[in-house]
Amino acid sequence: MNFEEAHRIRNLPPYLFARIEKIVAQKKEAGVDIISLGIGDPDLPTPDNIIEEMNKAIRNPVNHQYPSSVGMLSYRRTVADWYKNRFGVEIDPATEVVSLIGSKEGIAHISWCYLNQGDTVLVPDPGYPVYAVGAILAGAEPYYMPLHEKNGFLPDLAAIPEEVAQKAKMMFINYPNNPTGAVADETFYKEVIEFAGKYNILVCHDAAYSEMAYDGYKPLSFLQIPGAKEVGIEFHSVSKTYNMTGWRVGWAAGNASVVKALGRLKSNIDSGVFQAIQYAAMAGLTGPQDSVEKMRSIYQERRDMLVDGFNKLGWKLQKPKATFYVWAPVPKGHTSESFAELVLDKAGVIITPGTGYGQMGAGYFRMALTVEKDRIVEALNRIKDNIGKVLF
Incomplete structure (x- = not known):
């Protein structure tokens, strides 16, 4: 049976990150080693003191x-x-x-x-x-x-x-x-x-x-x-x-x-x-905030690596003061979508087209710092080797 959806649901666009997750799954199924700079989901672990408190609290019947x-x-x-x-x-x-x-x-x-x-x-x-x-x-x-x-x-x-x-x-x-x-x-x-x-x-x-x-x-x-x-x-x-x-x-x-x-x-x-x-x-x-300081240090190092790497490829990016995102313009001749598709197809790297965040995101893409340094290096090398010569 087919059931008619409410207008409020029909009018909603597909959630941006749900589409990204689907693309990643398809590429992985095809055997592609995907490096995702798309979704901003921390790859660092929850601090031990928090896990220990959860373990204690979850055993209390109250x-x-x-x-x-x-x-x-x-x-x-x-x-x-x-x-x-x-x-x-x-x-x-x-x-x-x-x-x-x-x-x-x-x-x-x-x-x-x-x-x-x-x-x-x-x-x-x-x-x-x-x-x-x-x-x-x-x-x-x-x-x-x-x-x-x-x-x-x-x-x-x-x-x-x-x-x-x-x-x-x-x-x-x-x-x-x-x-x-x-x-x-x-x-x-x-x-x-x-x-x-x-x-x-x-x-x-x-x-x-x-x-x-x-x-x-x-x-x-x-x-x-x-x-x-x-x-x-x-x-x-x-x-x-x-x-x-x-x-x-x-x-x-x-x-x-x-x-x-x-x-x-x-x-x-x-x-x-x-x-x-x-x-x-x-x-x-x-609790102690040393884990937060360590987190900042890790993301700052990744930020510097990613921004410096893209600037060597021809961008002129400023290093953001906050968040774990880098917002960058697409090269001339590309839209947000076409550049994201190019980077995915040629380099196996997921970036988020700026239009996923609204019409004014056109001409930009977003990258998240939620992968380890060696994967950032690999992503930069793939972009340089596969599409670097045609970027600018």
Whole structure:
């Protein structure tokens, strides 16, 4: 039997990384040794102290029951303490933090809390696809804010038409940025807060990469800027910081009424995060941070190797200050898709076409630093030997 899909599903594009996974599987089945610089999934292990805490917590029968849908208070206190220690931000754990099944889940669901059919949401382009997808599922219409290299991949708020700003109910921002690796300063966040206050817009900041920074750079939290909690919330997780992408645990913090609304929605559609995983996340946030420093050092070394290697091939790339992504323009005569296809077919290397992150990603591609150094060297050599002569 054939069943008609709902319009909200029919209108969704295939998820970018699902397509990449399918291509990789097909190539591997054909016997091709694939080097994937596509999906940003840490290849480094979860630190031992976190695994040990999980092993302990999972054996406690108390943790086998339904958890709180908003998260254990001890978990939320740990998040609040982390914000205080890392950013100097005061967070009320009882009212200003809600647990999430990974930040992606909360980012998708926040639109359901505040957007109605036909509402407008401001979404960065290029940007993480879930910002727009969550809004579309809620019946809203994304207005895409172009991120131009000449502006440091920051949205130009002054360029948003007045009628759009008046209608908009939410805005998504993300710094350090996926996919561009761009960073934001205090001046930008102040502009966002002023803009949001003027037009009564809820700001949702995705800070998943705040701990993934190099050369001594320390990213800001949106919440540490005065007035931020009046207009918005911040999404975060332990996924990238402690190599726990598969564990699915994160949080939203900030405006108490928004946190409450998100928690109310979640109480109706999920049963919260498994408590043993919350304890494991707490062990990461409160434990020794030497693993995080080691992670930064490893990614920085890989970043330098990859950027220097591409620059030797003819690119003129700057080394990103944060994230584990390198965002690069395609050579002349290529589109994002045609260059990604060329690199895959001729070199067996997966790169992500920039158009997977929006129309403004056209002419770019993204590479992730989530493979070991010898594989980066191999990828560079394959590109040089197989297609290097025709790149520029």
